[in-house]
Amino acid sequence: MKKRIMGLALGVITAAAFGMTVNADELIKVGIINNDPNESGYRTANVKDLEQAFSEENGFEAQTFYSLDNGEQIDAAKKFIQDGVDYLLLSAAETTGWDSVLQDAQTEGIDVILFDRTIDADESLYVASVVSDMAQEGQTAVDWLAGQGLDEYNIIHIQGVMGSAAQVGRTGALDEKVAAEDTWNIVTQQTAEWNAEKAQQIVQSVIDSGEEFNVIYAENDDMAKGAVAALDAKGISHGVGKDVIVMGFDCNKWALEELLAGNWNYDGQCNPFQSEYLLDIINKLEAGEELEEKTIIMDEKGFDAETITEEDVETYGIGGGDTAEAETEVETTAAE
Amino acid sequence: MSDTKKKAGAAGLFTKLMRNQIFIPLAALLLLVIVNLIAGPSFFKITLGANNAGNMILSGYPITILDFGSELAILALGMTLVTAASGGQDISVGAAMAIAGSVILRVLCGNAGSHPETMQAPIIVAFLAGCVVAMLFGAFNGILVAYFKIQPMVATLILYTAGRSIAAWINNNELPIIKEPEFGYFGGFIPGIPIPTPIFIAAACMIVMALVLKFTTLGLYTQSVGINEKSARLNGLNPTFIKFLSFVILGLCVAVAGFIKVSRLSTINYSVIAKDIEMDAILAVALGGNALSGGKFSMVASILGAYVIQFLTQTLYRFKVSSDALPAYKAVVVIILVVASAPTVREKVSSMWKSRKVHAKEVG
Structure with missing residues (x-):
């Protein structure tokens, strides 16, 4: 009996050893x-x-x-x-x-x-x-903004968690441009720490102060969403052909849908x-x-509200699983 | 003669004022008001205008402060009770708010995916579900603290660590979005009413709390348990239950605050929603001059403390303090306020005033 078990064990070991070396x-x-x-x-x-x-x-x-x-x-x-x-x-x-x-x-x-x-x-x-390349993401966004040809850029800049790679990269390009161009001004530059509601408060604060602005440069989608909530509350129009240009990053699906609807102007991808x-x-x-x-x-990529297609939203949008398939995938993730 | 009496009277009044817990938060509030006024009187301008949904609403700094300070003020109510009864603080309120908010959205989304076109349940049902879950988590903390006698900060550390993951798990890691505008009313505006809804919700919570404290023995019992647990027990109170109850009440406050938070943007982000709000809530209690070791408390002072914190945040935004320096500025102001409102400092200052008064009398 003992021998048989030994033999079996030996067999398993050899098989395992073979498997490791031989079996491609x-x-x-x-x-x-x-x-x-x-x-x-x-x-x-x-x-x-x-x-x-x-x-x-x-x-x-x-x-x-x-x-x-x-x-x-x-x-x-x-x-x-x-x-x-x-x-x-x-x-x-x-x-x-x-x-x-x-x-x-x-x-x-x-x-x-x-x-x-x-x-x-x-x-x-x-x-x-x-x-x-976060710096490149920032550069793509700033180049896009420059291409809008506004007479004057008065920007509310909402930053991510200070010191994070995304914040440093996306801030860098904008700071450089503002320093180089006379027509580019920062109305306020604050960190909302990726938090939508903090972004809402920051923009609300600028609105309360009565200062003029025409661009919101938020370093992620959540913060852009918070900023837009503040604009909506004050009746300030935003999006394609409106008073304020709204820019976000990360390409969440819901954010790209905002672009598709023309409520936002730009979203930069972070793949x-x-x-x-x-x-x-x-x-x-x-x-x-x-x-x-x-x-x-x-x-x-960087998406422009005027050129984005539904296909782009489907291909590049992150999350937002309306479909049953997405649901089950997530469940297995959560279970682990 | 009458002049000296008057002087002594004024000094006495000042001592009394200094002794009053409400003094420090009130002074801080006044100071912030003055600083902001100096920077420009536009600070108090309130304007009426239409929002993008076409409703007339009021806006301006004071409204913004009251609006965004609502959650903190509501949390301060519960946190004050917990502090008074248990002599410790609950550091899990931010994570618990994420859980409550997640439950509310989960109920509203039902089985229709994370971005349903219509809400799958009445808002009130979702809200009540959030309340029940938040109170259960409050009860969990309460049991650890009251029955197992674990230090509150350590006991609530468990939920502080796990809460946001639990919140994410409730919604299968999805980030739900409610599209119907009705859900946004509670963190925004009800059509036809120009004042932000959170202000009403916060006021309602304060009124309820005031009534409870006035018409029940909760306040008295909480204080006696906080001051001396043993003598409270000898007098026929049940300190264990009072402590437990304070955590459950905080749970309810958490649910209401979480509800406002998720309603503001009709969505949730588990890792950042209500982040660090526990620190602000504890700070509000401390700013109100309440002893963090428990015992006597002033609810009004805590509420004022909460709005002072929001006022400070808004002031720093207004002065455009740079992002890197913001926490440092806040820390400096907080240190000054907390030290000034510490019970020992207040005692010392008022006794100094007293001795001066006596001295003045002797000279007279």
């Missing part, structure tokens, strides 16, 4: 570390996109960990390294503190790929990074659909190819 169809093990999907609609879309891409049907065995806490993320990374994943995909909560754990990964022969956010670590510690880039990298590495670039910057 074996699933690729990836460890995904991301921020909490509740953080924003953007993050929810990002998490969902990756989970769908790294499924078993696509030949992956994915372990996931989501947290806004850098320390917890590092612990999870250590665990994934111990579990012997083939690839570690990382969107770090903070830019620092990753050196030693990434060195561990390197000694274990695990390829680290950064996505969405970069970190302050030596480039040799990761094989590639897939990022948004959460990063899995195709990641899959491409992994496929190349699996095939033994060299990567051409270490840092891969994603294509990102």
